[in-house]
Amino acid sequence: MAEPIYETAESNCANYYDNEMMGEVMSESRNYVKVDPAQSSAEAKEEQYLLENVTLNIAITGESGVGKSSFVNAMRGLGNGEYGAAETGVTETTMKAIRYRHPTMPNVYIWDLPGIGTPNFKAKKYLKEVQFDSYDFFIIIGSLRFKENDILLAKEIKRLKKTFYFVRSKVDQDVQAESRKRYVTEEQILTKIRLRCRENLAPVGNPKVFLISTMDLGKYDFQKLVDSLKDNLSDHKWSALVESLPVCSLSMIETKKIVLKKRARVAAAAAATTVHILLLPGFSIGCEIAIMVKFLEKALTSFGLDEKYIQALAVRVNKRPRQLRSVMKSRFYEGVDKTVVAGMFRTTGMLVAKIVEGMLFAVPAITMVIAFATTLQLLTQAIEEMAEDAKAVILAAGLC
Known part of the structure; x- marks a missing residue:
């Protein structure tokens, strides 16, 4: 995948969204106008395919x-x-x-x-x-x-x-x-x-x-x-193993966080590159939401926060499911859907970023940087929220 884009997006992400310093991102992104979005998209898709099919x-x-x-x-x-x-x-x-x-x-x-x-x-x-x-x-x-x-x-x-x-x-x-x-x-x-x-x-x-x-x-x-x-x-098999393991300790939650954050980079890269091959203004957020929903559904399951797992855990520890759900404080306590994910974009920083991205849709390298940064930040934030819910649930279940 296009490593320079990753490094630029990640290094500027905090400043961009904390201070809305768009000029800083735009200036840095000019270094990558020669990036081939088609090649980046193919690499992102290949990596995602390997992770999902290993x-x-x-x-x-x-x-x-x-x-x-x-x-x-x-x-x-x-x-x-x-x-x-x-x-x-x-x-x-x-x-x-x-x-x-x-x-x-x-x-x-x-x-x-x-x-x-x-x-x-x-x-x-x-x-x-x-x-x-x-x-x-x-x-x-x-x-x-x-x-x-x-x-x-x-x-x-x-x-x-x-x-x-x-x-x-x-x-x-x-x-x-x-x-x-x-x-x-x-x-x-x-x-x-x-x-x-x-x-x-x-x-x-x-x-x-x-x-x-x-x-x-x-x-x-x-x-x-x-x-x-x-x-x-291999990294792909290790990722599959960790995602599949039950949430049995606080240490396991931390291990899952590390793996899922690495996977989030792949999902963010796929979201950032795929839509810009088409060069359709205004289509970016819809594409990113679809990719994010798919990723976050898997993350929710890996953290043991999906309805089926909560039900089974409740039976195992002799508690009611609502007792375990009551300790969940994140926006994902009722699951993941397009409405929940779309709501993650409704902050001043994200809205401004998407407006700029739409204005510059004809400059793929710049819009890819912005799309990658926004998607990665939101996925990382979601993983942190889910991890905190997972900790609260296993504590409520008496597993720690």
């Missing part, structure tokens, strides 16, 4: 009974027993992998792989039968301790140069059981579990182990696991 396949494996299906459900933001959730407590009798589509991110798939605890388990054969190359990374789950087959599988995955992570499940149950002892703190219990895992997995080269509670992903090491995944995924 596919992510996550493989969950381990012995039967360690909580694989519960982890699959937790990653999809579903509780055990909810509609569309993976069945739990079922004895595995097949080598068939089960694919679960994410309920709000159709290109994100979480695979519940068959158990690896059979006496005749062979890592090479197992990976071939579950189609090893189909997955972006593996999560090997163990409870109490990791077994020999877990270690054999990890070694084979490592040999084939694929990424894997060890997750120690049911940590909340261990903490509850151990905490009955006198003079034992939760931190001491967690330290003890980590040491045992380290000793247990020494044959694999002392890998990181993440302690997880599928009943409450906000506890323990789930955020650390997510942060570790960033180093082994």
